[in-house]
Amino acid sequence: MKDNIKFVQGNEACVEGALYAGLDFFAGYPITPSTEIAEHLSYRLPQSGGKFIQMEDEIASMCAIIGASLTGHKVMTATSGPGFSLMQEALGYAIMTEIPCVIVDVQRGGPSTGLPTSVSQGDVNQARWGAHGDHAVIALTASNHQDIFAITVEAFNLAETYRTPVILLFDEVTGHMRERLVVPEEGEIPLVGRLRTSVPEGVDYHPYLPREDGRLPMSDFGGVHRYNVTGLFHDMWGFPSNNPGVVQGLLRHLMDKINNNAHQIARYNEYFVEDAQVLLISYGSAARSALHVVQNRRPRGERVGLLELQTLWPFPVDLVRERCRAPEIVMVVEMNMGQVLQAVKLGVDDPEKVFLANRIDGSLITPTDIRNILRVIQGKGV
Amino acid sequence: MAKPKLKEHQIQTEWCKGCGICVAFCPKSVLELDSQDKVRVARPEDCICCRLCELRCPDIAIEVIVEQEGSG
Amino acid sequence: MPVKDYIRERFFPHLWCPGCGHGIVMNALIRAIEALGLSKNEIVMVSGIGCSSRISGYLDFHTLHTIHGRALAFATGVKMGLPELNIIVPMGDGDALAIGGNHFIHAARRNIEMTAIIMNNRIYGMTGGQYSPLSGYGTLATTAPYMNIDHAFDVVQLSIAAGATFVARTTTYHVQQMTDCFKKAILHEGFSVVEVLSQCPTYFGRKNKMGSAADMMAFYRDHTTPIGSKKKKENPDLIERGIFVQKDLPEYCRAYDTVIERAKGKGQKG
Numbered sequence: 137m138k139d140n141i142k143f144v145q146g147n148e149a150c151v152e153g154a155l156y157a158g159l160d161f162f163a164g165y166p167i168t169p170s171t172e173i174a175e176h177l178s179y180r181l182p183q184s185g186g187k188f189i190q191m192e193d194e195i196a197s198m199c200a201i202i203g204a205s206l207t208g209h210k211v212m213t214a215t216s217g218p219g220f221s222l223m224q225e226a227l228g229y230a231i232m233t234e235i236p237c238v239i240v241d242v243q244r245g246g247p248s249t250g251l252p253t254s255v256s257q258g259d260v261n262q263a264r265w266g267a268h269g270d271h272a273v274i275a276l277t278a279s280n281h282q283d284i285f286a287i288t289v290e291a292f293n294l295a296e297t298y299r300t301p302v303i304l305l306f307d308e309v310t311g312h313m314r315e316r317l318v319v320p321e322e323g324e325i326p327l328v329g330r331l332r333t334s335v336p337e338g339v340d341y342h343p344y345l346p347r348e349d350g351r352l353p354m355s356d357f358g359g360v361h362r363y364n365v366t367g368l369f370h371d372m373w374g375f376p377s378n379n380p381g382v383v384q385g386l387l388r389h390l391m392d393k394i395n396n397n398a399h400q401i402a403r404y405n406e407y408f409v410e411d412a413q414v415l416l417i418s419y420g421s422a423a424r425s426a427l428h429v430v431q432n433r434r435p436r437g438e439r440v441g442l443l444e445l446q447t448l449w450p451f452p453v454d455l456v457r458e459r460c461r462a463p464e465i466v467m468v469v470e471m472n473m474g475q476v477l478q479a480v481k482l483g484v485d486d487p488e489k490v491f492l493a494n495r496i497d498g499s500l501i502t503p504t505d506i507r508n509i510l511r512v513i514q515g516k517g518v
Numbered sequence: 519m520a521k522p523k524l525k526e527h528q529i530q531t532e533w534c535k536g537c538g539i540c541v542a543f544c545p546k547s548v549l550e551l552d553s554q555d556k557v558r559v560a561r562p563e564d565c566i567c568c569r570l571c572e573l574r575c576p577d578i579a580i581e582v583i584v585e586q587e588g589s590g
Numbered sequence: 591m592p593v594k595d596y597i598r599e600r601f602f603p604h605l606w607c608p609g610c611g612h613g614i615v616m617n618a619l620i621r622a623i624e625a626l627g628l629s630k631n632e633i634v635m636v637s638g639i640g641c642s643s644r645i646s647g648y649l650d651f652h653t654l655h656t657i658h659g660r661a662l663a664f665a666t667g668v669k670m671g672l673p674e675l676n677i678i679v680p681m682g683d684g685d686a687l688a689i690g691g692n693h694f695i696h697a698a699r700r701n702i703e704m705t706a707i708i709m710n711n712r713i714y715g716m717t718g719g720q721y722s723p724l725s726g727y728g729t730l731a732t733t734a735p736y737m738n739i740d741h742a743f744d745v746v747q748l749s750i751a752a753g754a755t756f757v758a759r760t761t762t763y764h765v766q767q768m769t770d771c772f773k774k775a776i777l778h779e780g781f782s783v784v785e786v787l788s789q790c791p792t793y794f795g796r797k798n799k800m801g802s803a804a805d806m807m808a809f810y811r812d813h814t815t816p817i818g819s820k821k822k823k824e825n826p827d828l829i830e831r832g833i834f835v836q837k838d839l840p841e842y843c844r845a846y847d848t849v850i851e852r853a854k855g856k857g858q859k860g
Contacts, residue, residue: 161671182853187670187846192696196663199656203636203667206654207675211667229657357634357652358672364647366655375601375647376655533602537609537791542804543763573621573765574807576613577603578593 140319146310147172147214149281149317150240151180153288154212156319157327159238160186161209163200165193165219168252169308170242173214194219198226198239205235206365208330208356210292214240217259218249221266227301228267229367231390234344234352236295236330238288240304242311243420245498254498255308257420260475263303264449270387272394274401275303275449279423281317284310286325287403287446293328294401298393299352305448307471309421309500330354333361344386345372350393395450402452405444408434409459412441414510416493417456417480418469419445421500426469428503429510440510448476453483460484465513469493469506522567522584527559533579540571540580596620596630598650605644607715609803611762611788615680615709616645618765622772633676636665638690641715641790642682651678659689662697665704673843676776677704683724684714687743691723698752698781702842705775705782706754708745711790719793730797745785746834756782757835761810762789764831771833779841787814787829 142152151173154162162181164174178188187204191197194215201211215223220241230237243259245251250258263275274294278287284306291302333353335341337360346352355361364374369383377383394401407430409415418426423444430442443459445452460466460480466489468477474492481487493509495501508518527549536555549571550560557580559565565582572580597620606613623633633651637643639658646653652675656664665679686694686708694706713731714720721731726742734740749757756778758771768786775782789795789806800806815821817832 161667163667179853182846182850183856185850185854187850189666189670191663191666192692195660196666196693196696199660199663200667200670202656203654203664203669204671205667207668207671209671225657226660356672357654357668358632358675360631362630362650362652364653364655366647367657368655375598530602535603535608537803539609539614539804539807542802543807570765573617573769574614574762575617576606576608576610576803578597578613578617578620579603581593 140321142317142319143314144281144317145172145312145314146281146284146306147242147312148176149284150214150288150304150306151176152317152319153285154238154292155180155184156285156325157289157292158210158329159212159292160184161201161204161211162187162213163189163191163197163204164213165191165197165215167194167216167219169244169311170214170216170240172311173240173242194222195226198223201237202226202230202233202235205237206357210236212238212240214242216242216244216252217246217262220259220262224266228269228271230301231267231271231273232367233365234299235301236299237301238291238295238304239301240306243305243307251498253308255421255471255500256496256498257305257307257422257471258475259305260448260472263305270391272391273303273449274298274300274394274447275305276403276447277305277420278446279310279420279427279444281310281315283446285317285319289325289327290403293326296328296330297351298397299354300394305420307420332356335361342372343374344370346389346393398450398452399454401447401450402455403446404452404455405446406442407444408441409443410441411439412463413439414441414465414467415460415463416440416442416467416469416506417445417476418442419448419476422469422471425501425503425506429506432503445476451479451483453479456480456483457485460490464489465510466490467493467506467510467513469501471495471501524562524565524567525583525585527562527565528581528583529557529559530579531556533577535577537576539574539576543574544571592624593617593620596623596650597648601648604648606641607792609789609791610641611711611786611790611803612641612645612709614762614765615707615768615786615788616648618768619678619680619707619772620649622769622776625769626773626776628676628776632674633678634665634668636661636668636677636679638681638685639716640682640685642680642685642709645680659685660693661685662690662693662704662706666697666702669702669704670843670846673703678707678776679704680707680709682715683708683710683712684722687723687745687748695748695752698749698754698783700842701753701755701780701839703779703781705772705778705784707772708783708785709788710745710785711788711794713790713794715790715793719797725794732797745783749783750835753781754783755780755835755837755839756833758783758833759785759787759829759831761787761807761814761831763807763810767831774833774836778836780839
């Protein structure tokens with residue numbers, strides 16, 4: 137048997153994807169249901185000279201990966217809802233200081249300690265709005281292990297491309313479930329490396345001056361360019377500034393670099409969307425059940441389709457608006473009280489036809505759940 | 519080794535905030551604050567070049583320059 | 591002036607108040623680094639939030655001005671990322687020991703090589719004079735208008751208990767000792783702590799009727815004594831200064847190299 141075919145948990149698929157992408161520094165703190173990511177990386181990273189550290193809490197983990205990223209490493213941390221809450225201040229710092237890093241949140245039921253071993257998708261809005269102040273984020277997800285692998289690689293690529301933290305929102309079901317994973321050959325998925333400045337020693341280097349293509353070349357700590365990194369609003373050298381022009385310019389840059397590229401960052405899968413009368417919009421493990429409904433009902437003549445979102449933030453609003461035009465019913469399938477539903481309703485021309493099919497009791501939403509809710513919406517009764 | 523001989527106190531006047539630490543602890547009372555609350559070298563001839571004013575200045579505003587050996 | 595080689599002159603005069611001890615700490619730190627002949631490119635200064643943290647912006651090293659209390663956690667990532675760097679982490683007493691207390695004890699426990707400088711002015715200065723974990727019982731602050739009933743940490747005892755392998759205490763009055771402590775701390779292969787009693791004449795001094803900056807430094811002169819001195823036996827209230835601990839234990843990054851060696855050995859065996 138080829139050793140690139142594995143039967144693994146989703147958390148391991150994430151580990152494989154991260155290593156494939158070049159992860160060489162991980163800091164984390166144990167928390168269910170993400171812990172396997174830390175465990176596997178503590179084993180795997182040093183085998184290739186990478187480094188793993190178990191910090192004293194999630195705050196420290198987030199801070200440590202930012203520090204390591206500044207020395208040129210590809211970095212990641214992994215947690216679940218409560219730990220993700222603790223990371224928010226440092227996440228905002230990474231956004232403000234434009235430090236590439238990847239944060240995995242394997243979602244569990246909340247709020248608070250909630251349901252540590254049960255599934256939920258309740259952190260979608262925390263990913264978007266957890267850090268204070270205006271900001272833009274990239275948050276990705278996936279519903280199966282092959283996609284978890286690929287989207288993890290993508291997270292590292294986007295983090296480097298846009299010099300920003302990227303959040304991976306997995307969930308307890310995909311994280312713990314085992315299925316087949318085929319690890320691609322080296323080079324099969326393109327990787328984005330750290331863009332380093334070509335400015336030579338002795339010439340003024342501007343860590344916060346975007347090039348024409350919007351990218352900002354970095355210089356590793358310990359190198360020939362000594363600059364300042366601060367969470368305060370700062371000028372192109374990284375020094376604090378409260379000049380109104382500088383403040384406005386930086387905030388616009390931080391928002392625009394992500395939001396203006398929303399369609400480039402949009403990742404999704406489509407199943408029978410073209411002629412769908414009923415369009416399901418789903419993501420993560422909920423999308424597995426949604427896909428089952430589509431595959432099950434199509435042979436019976438029901439024109440049901442699925443738009444599976446992998447990019448949740450920036451919300452792919454143009455895509456969603458376009459795909460929602462023709463269908464008579466749009467049903468958002470998710471395991472929360474309608475966090476993506478809100479974004480869909482805001483984006484579409486006709487929000488009254490958008491409904492929520494959800495489950496919030498710690499159980500995976502089943503195809504039957506979705507089917508029953510759809511029947512009620514259609515006026516057919518359960 | 520010969521005792522160091524003072525060449526001058528270089529004062530960065532615009533950095534001096536007039537806290538008076540240098541004046542208070544100068545063992546020979548060489549320094550004073552002027553009417554603008556900036557450090558002033560009142561009695562340079564008494565300076566023993568101990569550099570404590572330089573080392574204790576929170577504003578990095580004082581440097582004690584000594585004559586180079588053989589250059590005097 | 592050689593000191594000017596190490597500062598970002600365009601930001602001077604600095605933002606600290608007249609007589610602030612933090613400027614003296616910066617002054618001594620520059621002299622220590624100059625005496626050691628370290629290259630500016632191999633020094634990373636990581637700071638948190640507060641008056642103390644602004645030191646990083648003034649010095650011409652790789653500088654990382656982070657969030658409140660977390661400087662040591664950021665520094666841990668920097669150090670593990672590139673262990674050959676010299677990491678210096680100046681912190682205030684609130685930054686290091688209130689919001690950052692957990693990171694402090696754990697960095698000490700790991701014995702990761704970096705120099706933590708605790709600029710202890712016994713107050714939150716940047717926010718206007720609230721009591722800190724080092725203000726001490728009976729002091730006054732804007733949030734202790736009647737009397738502070740919180741007891742203070744003893745930074746030296748805390749550091750030793752947490753496992754720091756170099757622990758020193760000095761004051762802004764004792765500038766030569768301070769420079770010497772910094773030199774030894776920076777050279778130490780492990781987690782080093784230097785507590786510097788650093789006056790805040792604006793808030794702690796004013797609230798507690800300590801007089802001018804110079805008066806507060808005179809207080810350090812008169813109320814401290816070298817470790818184990820005869821004076822201490824006669825007057826146990828005196829605060830001891832000097833190097834309390836200096837010992838060799840495996841340094842974290844070097845120890846991790848052993849982990850890598852073991853992992854690689856295991857990887858080869860399949």
